[in-house]
Amino acid sequence: MRTWSLFLFLVGGSFSLLAQPATYLRADATRILNGEGEEVIFRGIGLGGWMLQEGYMLKTGGPQYKIERRIEDLVGAERKDRFYDAWLANHTQRADVEALAGWGFNLIRLPMHYKLFTPPIEEEPVAGEVTWRERGFELTDSLLAWCQDNGMYLILDLHAAPGGQGENADINDYDPTKPSLWESEANREKTIALWRRLAERYADEPAVAGYDIINEPNWGFQNHEEDPNGCAETENTILWELQRDITAAIREVDPNHIVIIEGNCWGNNYRGLPELWDDNLVVSFHKYWNPNDRASIQHMLDMREERQVPIWLGETGENSNTWFTDAISLFEENDFGWAWWPLKKLGYNNPLQIPLDPGYQDLIDYWRSPDEVARPDPDTAFAALMQFAENTKFENNIQHPSVVDAMIRQPHSDAAIPFAKHTLGGDTTTYLPLTDFDLGRAGIAYSDTEVDNTTTKAGGQAWNYGSAYRNDGVDIRPAQDERGNGYAVGWTEAGEWLQYTVEVATAGDYRVAIRAAATDPGAAVRLDVDGTTVTEAIPLPATGSGETWRTTPLGTVRLDPGTQVIRLHVATGGADLNWLSFERAR
Missing domain, CATH: 3.20.20.80 (Glycosidases)
Structure with a gap:
């Protein structure tokens, strides 16, 4: 599990962003006020999947009553109840x-099953x-x-x-x-x-x-x-x-x-x-998969003014970090709060991700294809279910700092900040995973061809073709290679780039190399340091497959001490990119 911390970006103004639940909230014309008469803007998260299971979150499909039947069919009623007791206790x-x-949210929306x-x-x-x-x-x-x-x-x-x-x-x-x-x-x-x-x-x-x-x-x-x-x-x-x-x-x-x-x-x-x-009503609406422009919310802004009632975006999410940032910017510019959906599930585009254990994957495979996949025995199925329930605990979740950063900091900041600490210098070679590019908006921390889904459909434009590791537009896939972090940047296209804020401990000349894989020849990359191009476009050799990796020297680069911003540009696409190495020349 990746552990991380986030500096909260607090926005000043005439309304309260961090709620202090000491007095009842009330609707006052178009605003929600606390007992001190301060406007409260909700920054919330919905706890989808806890009291009510939705099939897509469990990769089973279907409503909860069907999920319960499938579980009972495998393990019996008594063990089914034990699983649900563990689920409710752990999730x-x-x-x-x-x-x-701690991340900066001030509200939780609790989805209840009657x-x-x-x-x-x-x-x-x-x-x-x-x-x-x-x-x-x-x-x-x-x-x-x-x-x-x-x-x-x-x-x-x-x-x-x-x-x-x-x-x-x-x-x-x-x-x-x-x-x-x-x-x-x-x-x-x-x-x-x-x-x-x-x-x-x-x-x-x-x-x-x-x-x-x-x-x-x-x-x-x-x-x-x-x-x-x-x-x-x-x-x-x-x-x-x-x-x-x-x-x-x-x-x-x-x-x-x-x-x-x-x-x-x-x-x-x-x-x-x-x-x-x-006289104490709030009107809610929900927004998914459409553009983040004023036209998309105009009907609710009209409702607010015509009815003199507060509006609230009660549920949204299930998209990319870019969409999240743009949506929240739109909402808060128009002075109404929001609640995201959900906090966690089997999926990467939320703050927390429930790990998918192989045993539970076996159950999914059986439920999807019972005529083709062997039926798990009751003991094995129950053990897999209980491990699944154990994986829902916070300490067992995979944390996604880029998602939270996109929701809390990026709507109010154009700055890029490090995703992870990268220090160059000393007597050892530094390996920088290329999936660990900076946190920040598209066009500031990275540039990618597709960054969100505004097709109005849940299964619309894919913004991350690998659906792994991070929820930005950069396409990331699992990859196994020496010194890698288990993931690589894939589906690269000309004009895309990735930015890394690094700390140079020791000034000097550094030999830089890139680890890449490409089925076909023609891919090429180049480097910038602090906005200055420091290498020409370097061709990357064809390696024969996406899992055959080769290290290619990019040249020697002079780096000054302190904070430096490195950008890796894709001059010609086609290669999967694993890591950069920096070795100080003697």
Whole structure:
């Protein structure tokens, strides 16, 4: 695991970026204010995958109820329950919250599965009654305590409502063989009762910023067959009525907390919204995979002014570091906060990555191709699942400093800073992994042909073809070679470059070499030091394959003591690049 620290870049201004949860927040016209009358801008993270599993985060696909069935089929009900106990205990702990606060976040959005708080209507002992399960409340209590200890706010978000609130089943655990939230009065009554119970429990907790009452409704009310996700809805009457009823139930026990509403079509269709029914509401929207320009948020800015209500970007992410920086710059320039998605998963484009153990990969392979892959025996499958749960712990996660830097520092700074410490000099040769280029925006720390996905599709433009190690536009792949760090820069194209801030301990002439692999001839690179070209374009030989590496001298370069900025330019693409070596000439 890479351990790292990040100097926080704090931005001055008339609003508070670092929350102090001592007083209740409130909506005041278009702003969210604390008890001192200061505007609060949320910088948040959603804990996706903890209370509610979404299949893509586990590389299984499908909603949680199907994941549970697959697990139970392999290991039995008792062992399945033990796995989920370990998952809930390990996935989010105090260490995660302490890290988030230390990195500069001031809010956590908690995606809740109702089944941790109350059973499905089909399992109620008496039809129509609502009973309670303590596990969800206990987990929420612990998380709230960690937030309080770290000066952070907490938003409660009902991510999976009773019955499921949308045809996009993976995100809300909707089972189409059972009545949805919108097809069952009992499910709606249970949802209202759950929010009343939550509000009653947390009414006196100012560290709770608010209640996000239904995450991403996506249901066609007027023409479900042709518009299953409600994007063409013009009225959304049932949605507004339910959110109004939930608000009324909350207000019976809690006059203090903000209530956050979401539109249809994954939180974005607000057609038919009546006059706002409470003076302490915030309107949320979600944004994924589209350009980060004012046009992409204009509809919500118009909503803010026309309705005189605060807006909040409640969920976004799943893109590149460049997209993250550009999005947050856009949001904060327009004075509204945000919450990223998610903190961790089996994937590299989030602050934390859960390692993929070979045993769990075997389970994935079996679930994907049960007719072609041997069925794991119960003991082996259970051991793999428990190791997977162990890997979700913060101390076992792979940390991605470039992601956090892109979210916290880069929206407010054009500077590049070192990704890792590189010191040149002395009597030994220094090997600089080329994947450890500086932290910073595209065009400042590196230049690459593709840097984000703005296609509006989750599976759109790939910004990192290797999907490994870092989330910048630079394409990185696993690579095995002597003195390497296990990764190499690949898919290189002419005009791309990488920057490295190094400390030169001893002035002198340095012999520089590059380690590269290329199937075909023609690739070439050159070096700059502090903006001055110091080598011509040096051809790199064909090595026959991408895993056959050869060291090529780039020449002798004079380096002065102190901080130096080195740029490696791709003059002609085609080679995979592993490391640079620096040896002081005697």
